[in-house]
Amino acid sequence: xxxxxxxVAPISPxxxxxxxxxRLSSSVTVERYRAxxxxxxxNGLARFIHERLVxxxxxxxxxxxxxxxxxxxxxxxxxxxxxTLFDSNKHAVNAEIFLKEVGSAVEVYAATLLQTKxxxxxxxxxxxxxxxxIKHCLPNP
Numbered sequence: 001x002x003x004x005x006x007x008v009a010p011i012s013p014x015x016x017x018x019x020x021x022x023r024l025s026s027s028v029t030v031e032r033y034r035a036x037x038x039x040x041x042x043n044g045l046a047r048f049i050h051e052r053l054v055x056x057x058x059x060x061x062x063x064x065x066x067x068x069x070x071x072x073x074x075x076x077x078x079x080x081x082x083x084t085l086f087d088s089n090k091h092a093v094n095a096e097i098f099l100k101e102v103g104s105a106v107e108v109y110a111a112t113l114l115q116t117k118x119x120x121x122x123x124x125x126x127x128x129x130x131x132x133x134i135k136h137c138l139p140n141p
Contacts, residue, residue, distance in 0.1 A: 018138075018139070019134065019137050019138055020034075022134075022137040024048070024052060024130075024133065024134075024137075025048055025051045025052040025055055026051065026055060027048075027051060028048045028051070028052070030134050030137060033045075033048065033130060033134070036048065037127060037130070040118045042113060042114055042116075042118065042123075043114060045113065045126070046110040046111070046113040046114045047110070049106075049109070049110055049113065049126065050106055050107065050109075050110035053106045053109075054103065054106055057102065057106075058099060058102060058103045058106070062099060113126065
């Protein structure tokens, strides 16, 4: 696999102080994420990404009393890029089952991260994506 480097955008010292307290998930701030990345804490990062994806995509939809198949599918597609659960008899996709599959895909992704070497493209892509997410946490000037 081709190895790529993590791209880190420069951040001003005042913005750095503000951004470090931003929560990326219920238990991980930007500061904690960066500490885990610096320590190459694969277990912590895998738990973090699982928590973040479940909190942002699966839980809000599964806990809602006003379920909407389209919303469930749209949010799920943001996480899962392949596979559909098409019922050929009804000519429809079962959104509830699809959402459960998304949860399974998130678990597989986190487990795969745990088993992958730190310098593998999977981790490099993860870190690049997190740098973009963190950059978007900055307030607009």
